Amino acid sequence: MNVVGAVIDRGGRILCAQRGPNGSLGGMWEFPGGKIENGESPREALIREIDEELRCEVVVGEEVTTTSHEYDFGVVTLTTFWCELVAGTPTLTEHAEVRWLAPTELDQLEWAPADVPAVAIIGSA
Template sequence: MGDVHSIKVVCAILEQHNRVLVTQRNQNMAQPLLWEFPGGKLEPDEEEEQALIREIKEELQLDILPVKRLTPVSYALGDKLLELIPYICHYKAGAIQLVEHKAYQWAERSRLRNYNWCPADLPVLEEYLQLTQLSL
């Protein structure tokens, strides 16, 4: 067995007015119709924050500011190992236009557990909720 190919993926926990942006994968994507924190893969030699700013602009037409890196989550998807790197982000500008996703919602923190999440996003969600409960 050779090295398992690891793919770095960044995701944004985008906060605005005490709500968090969640996006629903479309029916043609892997893990169809599950909810996730939006983001995408790093390009070679790209900084995590730069990748996240680029991906959110490409997918949602929003300008964001990454402010705090949370604990990365490793998960296996087929024969690949993905590393999901979450950042709490602040909204800067833009109006959402869905390029890839089926739907989006600005969810209240208290309702975030009600969504049908991609498995890899669950540890991110739990860490985020613990952090925000501590800061209340």
């Protein structure tokens, strides 16, 4: 499964989103995003997913990293991108909570395994 995640930077702080308590990886933290639909580019998917999940508009920038992780439900290939919030305020529609953290604070949260490599890259940048 190919998915995308948004590393949204606002004034040097990164948006972190906590998954709801029910479902796979419940309560873990992630960079918001989702599945790439047929016919979509990764950047198009990310713009759509952020609109759906957070009711915000982002500009998608450079890729952070692409990683794969094997979960019990299958292999997830996650591509994360730096993003800039250009319209709207993050509104919870699927997530339990969002936090804005400094890059050096990201490792304080329990991240979904596929997101961990991006967290390490951002935290050391």
